[in-house]
Amino acid sequence: MLPTVSIVGRPNVGKSTIFNRLVGERQAIVHDEYGVTRDRHYGDSYWNGVDFNIIDTGGYLPDELDTITVGVREQVLIAIEESDVILFVVDAKTGINMLDESVAQILRRQIKPVLLVANKADNEGRRLEASEFYSLGFDDLYSISAISGTGTGELMDRIIELLPDHEPEQQENIPKLAFIGRPNVGKSSLVNALVDDERCIVTDIAGTTRDTINTYLSFNDKEYTLMDTAGLRKRVKVKENIEFYSTVRTEKAIRECDVAVLILDAERGFDAQDKRVLRQAEEYNKGLIIVWNKWDLIDDKDTHTVREFEKVVYEAVPQMDYIPILTISATNKKRIHKVLELCDEVIEERKKQISTSELNDFIEKTLHKRPLPMKRGRELKIQYGSQVKANPPVFKFFMNSPQDLPANYRRYLENQIRETYKFTGVPITMVFKQK
Secondary structure, eight states, X not given: OOOEEEEEOSTTSSHHHHHHHHHTSOOSOOOSSTTOOOSOEEEEEEETTEEEEEEEOOOOOTTOOSHHHHHHHHHHHHHHHHOSEEEEEEETTTOOOHHHHHHHHHHTTOSSOXXXXXXXXXXXXXXXXXXXXXXXXXXXXXXXXXXXXXXXXXXXXXXXXXXXXXXXXXXXXXXXXXXXXXXXXXXXXXXXXXXXXXXXXXXXXXXXXXXXXXXXXXXXXXXXXEEEOOOOOOGGGOOSHHHHHHHHHHHHHHHHOSEEEEEEXXXXXXXXXXXXXXXXHHHTTOEEEEEEEOGGGXXXXXXTHHHHHHHHHHHHSGGGTTSOEEEOBTTTTBTHHHHHHHHHHHHHHHHOOOOHHHHHHHHHHHHHHSOOOEETTEEOOEEEEEEEETTTTEEEEEESOGGGOOHHHHHXXXXXXXXXXXXXXXXXXXXXXXX
16 A cells, blocks of 8 residues: 555645645645535655655534534544544634644644645745744644645655655556446445445435545455545536536546446436436446445335336336346445446456457358348448457447448347347447448
8 A cells, every 4th residue: 555645624724725736636626615525535646756645635623513524524533544644734824723723632642744734825924924833733834835836845845754665566457446326325335335444424415425535445356446426416406616526526437437336226216317327437438337226225025126127227228238237235235245246247348359250250140140231222231340449349340331321230230249249238339431
């Protein structure tokens, strides 16, 4: 594991802006609304030949007891436990706040090194006034401007000095699994159940997760990166800037993942929003799995119940009947590891490569079974084909007049490929070119 730096402090002091500056890209949601960052957000940074992780935390609110605030406080404490170096961020613009004193009281008990970071020190006057923060009881004070980058180089130099030695290891290509779906269907609960850790805030309030959270998991000698995403709402309901940014990040997680796991609430069914996000993941050629969660809440189940739930999905998206469907209960941990096993299967299916000779034998048999139609008095012909790419699979077919090939024959050809070679949970791309 890489050494880890956590960023803590009261809300709205610029922790997420510092996080984005240190990782070199806009990963964390940055907004001037109180309490935007709720979950721990992980990023990778590199400085002077050293790699390390950075955790951006929710604002620490020691005296507020609402559900989200308690969850954020727990996230901060967990981040501190995981860290090798802690960045305690304060606001040079507003000066010392009572909440800063509360955070400092906790951090002074830590044996780990704490760097006091006075953010928003955008001019010489603020940098001089930042010396008041020494009264919080920390020796290392760095006045910076996360927006402009002023002072961040010196801060990074000091972080590197304090980090423990780490021997770089050869990283394997760890598959990324993105858990997607509407708010409050149990995505965070499933991640927590799999890692057996309260890494994500789990409450019954819809929309708790706003950022995409990456979690490392090792199971049965296999490694995974689990991506817990913000719940996707219908676009007409996405009115806040924050929710818009969360939607953008969820879409980014879909683009980056290997397998998109659509979580459905067995009590709420399958709706147009689920259909939209499923098609989006298919457009990006991601591996696809559908999981009905909260299966324990369905009464009067029998041997036909699962098939009935499958029918609900397949009738709504008939051209996606290649996607496997699983029923689980994240709360009771029933069949949750089947999700990983199914992801493994889909990942292997994405890598499947059909040899050119075998594919052309398949084409010949398929054309014999159902000949190509005539167009404008001319017989359409597919001369040959090849799989030009795997992971995800892409097939290229060479023929006369590809523009005249009917959509229903393309669908027939894809169905025959799936019937013969499966490609379970994997979108297939077929390209038809002029010979």
